[in-house]
Amino acid sequence: MRAWLVENPGEAEALNLGELKNPKPGPHEVLVDVRAIGINRADILQRKGSYPPPPGFDERCPGLEYAGEVSAIGNRVVGRSVGESVMGLIGGGAYAEKLVVHERDTLTIPPYYDYAHAAAMPEAFLTAYRALYLEGGLQAGQWVMIRGATSGVGQAALQLAHALGARTIATSRRGERLDELTERFKALGLSQAFDIGLVDDDQGVAKSVQERTGGAHLIVDFVGAPVLADNMAALRDEGRQVQVGIIGGASAEINMGTLLMRRLSLIAMTMRSLPVERKIELAQIFNDRLLPLFESGRLRPVLDQTFDFEQAVAAHKAMEAGDHLGKLVLVRG
Numbered sequence: 001m002r003a004w005l006v007e008n009p010g011e012a013e014a015l016n017l018g019e020l021k022n023p024k025p026g027p028h029e030v031l032v033d034v035r036a037i038g039i040n041r042a043d044i045l046q047r048k049g050s051y052p053p054p055p056g057f058d059e060r061c062p063g064l065e066y067a068g069e070v071s072a073i074g075n076r077v078v079g080r081s082v083g084e085s086v087m088g089l090i091g092g093g094a095y096a097e098k099l100v101v102h103e104r105d106t107l108t109i110p111p112y113y114d115y116a117h118a119a120a121m122p123e124a125f126l127t128a129y130r131a132l133y134l135e136g137g138l139q140a141g142q143w144v145m146i147r148g149a150t151s152g153v154g155q156a157a158l159q160l161a162h163a164l165g166a167r168t169i170a171t172s173r174r175g176e177r178l179d180e181l182t183e184r185f186k187a188l189g190l191s192q193a194f195d196i197g198l199v200d201d202d203q204g205v206a207k208s209v210q211e212r213t214g215g216a217h218l219i220v221d222f223v224g225a226p227v228l229a230d231n232m233a234a235l236r237d238e239g240r241q242v243q244v245g246i247i248g249g250a251s252a253e254i255n256m257g258t259l260l261m262r263r264l265s266l267i268a269m270t271m272r273s274l275p276v277e278r279k280i281e282l283a284q285i286f287n288d289r290l291l292p293l294f295e296s297g298r299l300r301p302v303l304d305q306t307f308d309f310e311q312a313v314a315a316h317k318a319m320e321a322g323d324h325l326g327k328l329v330l331v332r333g
Contacts, residue, residue, distance in 0.1 A: 003096035004312045005060040009049030012316040015095075020061070023100045024072075030080050030103050031072035036119035036306075037094050038065030039315050039328040040152075041247070042272060046092070047316065053092030054273050063094025064272060067109065067118035077103045085109045087118040088283065089126065091272060095312060097332065104280045108287050110294040113301075120301035120327035124156035125290055126282055127271050128220075131242045132160055134285075135267050136218045140165030143213045145205075145234060148222035149194065150177045152327055153244060155302050157220055158185075158194055160290075163298045169216060170194035171205055180325050188300045204230035220244060225252035232258055240265040302326035308333070 005018040025031045043062040045051035052059050067087035070080050080086065086106040093099055109118045131153075132138045144161050146154045149170035161168045170193065172178050178197040185193040196212060198205045204227065209216055215236025221227065224246030231241055232255075243266065259266065274282075293299040304326030307315040315328050 001097040002309075003061050003093070004063075006047050006049075006062065007060060009047060012047070012313045012320070014047055015312050015316065017310065017312075020058070020096060023098055025074040025077075025100045027074040027076040028102055028104075029074045029100045030070045030077060030086070030106065032066065032068040032086060032099050032101060032106075033071040034066050034068040034094065034097055034099060035332050036067045036115035037063055037309075037330040038119040038123055039319050039330065040064050040123055041245075041319070043095075044316060044319060057090075057092035059092075061093045061095055063092060063096070064089055065119055065123045066090060066094040066099060067115040070106075071098070073103070079103050080106060085115070085118070087115075087122055089122045089271065089279065095330070097309075102276055102280065105276065105283050107283055108291055110291055113294070116306050116329045116331050117301050117303055119329045120152075120303045121294070122286070123271070124152040124301070124327070125160065125299065126286055127153045127244065128157035128160050129285065129290060130271070130282065131220045131244050131269060132157055132166075132218070133164075135269050136220065136240050136242045138164075138166050138218050141167065142217035143167050143169060143215075144218040144220065145169040145171065145209060145216040145231075146194075146220050147171050147200070147227060147231065148245070148247070149197075150181055150325060151222055151245075152302070154220075154222065155181065155184075155326070156299075159190065159299050162190075162192065163293055167213075168194045169196045169198060169205075169209060169213065171198045171200040173200050175199045177325070184302060184325055188302065189297065190300060200227070204233070206230045206233035209234040215239060218242070222246075223248040225249035228252045228254060232262075232264060235262075235264055238263045238265075240267060243268040304328055306331045 222245035304324040
């Protein structure tokens with residue numbers, strides 16, 4: 001089968017279309033004929049040699065997010081059948097024509113969604129749901145600030161918060177990106193993108209958050225070190241921050257006294273390195289709790305652009321340019 005491989009880490013051109021042996025499903029696994037592949041920041045980092053996949057996955061082949069059709073099943077598979085359409089997250093190797101995955105680690109594609117839109121769902125919405133509700137404990141009526149709201153996971157978090165009754169504060173370094181986000185949500189038929197939009201300049205946003213809301217109950221942060229102190233100041237007492245990304249930097253000082261006296265919580269999470277048992281649990285959560293919201297139209301994937309499978313280099317360049325507002329997806333005909 002064809003697969004995109006990185007033999008020598010580097011820029012986008014380090015991706016080369018090569019050949020791998022066709023995988024075979026184990027007793028509890030399904031073989032998926034991959035039809036669409038979501039592009040993620042983790043793919044860029046792996047291509048550059050700074051984010052290897054978990055043990056058991058080919059370090060040369062990136063890709064976390066897929067959608068496709070089950071083409072074969074293991075002899076103990078009971079929940080999936082040949083011909084079913086599935087999507088999901090995998091530790092690596094999605095940039096290929098076929099992959100194998102545990103049957104219970106697959107997600108059901110909502111009715112009426114094509115493979116490209118399906119490939120735009122798993123990473124963003126599962127990550128956002130876990131950050132907001134499983135790790136962050138968000139409740140209806142509470143304020144959540146999404147620091148880096150125009151990212152794929154940020155947009156999913158805004159949708160999930162509204163769908164389940166919370167109130168949102170969206171931040172971006174550029175006001176026009178928030179305007180674009182509002183228009184994109186409107187075009188999708190969603191009632192709103194956020195309750196409050198704030199431009200995140202060098203002065204931070206904590207003062208405005210405190211004045212307008214009394215402080216956020218929860219912050220979901222993708223930026224990292226440069227905004228940590230401002231985030232702590234934006235939280236109300238007993239507030240929580242869930243760290244999902246560190247695109248702005250990884251190292252910062254923190255005043256432990258502030259955490260202690262204001263009873264704040266700082267929680268970190270990743271998705272890629274989760275053990276298979278935890279991934280199966282999250283897949284079940286998606287199928288039970290989120291699938292009905294997609295079916296009813298209360299959640300919608302945000303797809304920015306599709307590329308042919310053979311255009312992975314161009315897709316990576318588009319991701320790194322950062323001009324997109326929504327998911328970038330590779331599609332196989």
